[in-house]
Amino acid sequence: MPTRIEVIADPVRDRCLLTTDHLSPRQLPGRPGVVRVALVAAGALLLAGDEVRIEIVASGPVRLEIVETAGTVAYGMRGGAARWDVDIQLTGGASLQWYAEPFVVAAGADVTRTTTARLTTGCTAHLRESLVLGRHGEVGGTLQTVTRAWLDQNLLLAEDLDLSPDSRVNWAILGRARCLDTVTTLGYRLPDHPHTLQLEHPASIARQLVHEQHDSTLGQWSTELRRT
Numbered sequence: 665m666p667t668r669i670e671v672i673a674d675p676v677r678d679r680c681l682l683t684t685d686h687l688s689p690r691q692l693p694g695r696p697g698v699v700r701v702a703l704v705a706a707g708a709l710l711l712a713g714d715e716v717r718i719e720i721v722a723s724g725p726v727r728l729e730i731v732e733t734a735g736t737v738a739y740g741m742r743g744g745a746a747r748w749d750v751d752i753q754l755t756g757g758a759s760l761q762w763y764a765e766p767f768v769v770a771a772g773a774d775v776t777r778t779t780t781a782r783l784t785t786g787c788t789a790h791l792r793e794s795l796v797l798g799r800h801g802e803v804g805g806t807l808q809t810v811t812r813a814w815l816d817q818n819l820l821l822a823e824d825l826d827l828s829p830d831s832r833v834n835w836a837i838l839g840r841a842r843c844l845d846t847v848t849t850l851g852y853r854l855p856d857h858p859h860t861l862q863l864e865h866p867a868s869i870a871r872q873l874v875h876e877q878h879d880s881t882l883g884q885w886s887t888e889l890r891r892t
Contacts, residue, residue, distance in 0.1 A: 666717035671699045673724025686716045700729045712744025719751050722758035735765035740772030748777045754787035763792040773805030781813040788851035795844045813850050820867040841873035845880040
């Protein structure tokens with residue numbers, strides 16, 4: 665059973681249905697038209713054999729904001745592996761803001777992480793993902809990421825990254841950097857910026873490669889954009 669957050673816009677009171685699995689979603693106070701939900705780990709994460717699945721569904725003119733209370737560490741798995749899958753569906757003018765805390769892949773971990781997003785016209789998503797390869801002083805384990813996003817029938821984004829230790833040192837991937845910090849918008853574009861790639865359809869990727877996650881300036885930028 666997946667962790668699930670389902671929000672349905674309502675003229676009187678927006679409805680929020682929450683299902684707990686590896687993560688426990690908890691609704692927070694929010695202003696009218698905004699539903700805020702915190703994700704709290706329901707147990708130790710991320711360990712060998714874990715298959716975390718998070719489903720986000722929002723329909724109607726409502727803004728869903730997801731807050732993570734802490735970062736996630738994928739621990740050494742002694743030959744095992746784990747998954748972290750996110751599925752997002754936005755319809756009817758819904759918007760999503762999700763500013764994730766760092767996802768740390770410790771030495772010996774082997775993780776596959778997927779994000780799939782489907783939006784209809786009028787919907788938007790603003791996502792931040794901070795991937796950290798290894799704790800302080802570590803080389804870090806293996807991470808494979810797969811991202812797919814659609815706006816109606818248009819494919820907005822298709823990206824596969826092999827962040828295994830041997831591959832990520834390529835200058836075209838991470839080089840000497842240890843952290844990959846990314847802000848992605850779907851359904852609209854970010855302002856032009858040296859770190860921003862404008863995609864063919866209305867979507868953008870802003871990305872920084874840094875050695876320490878706190879050196880990234882995308883967090884401050886995301887906070888400013890969050891207020892808009």
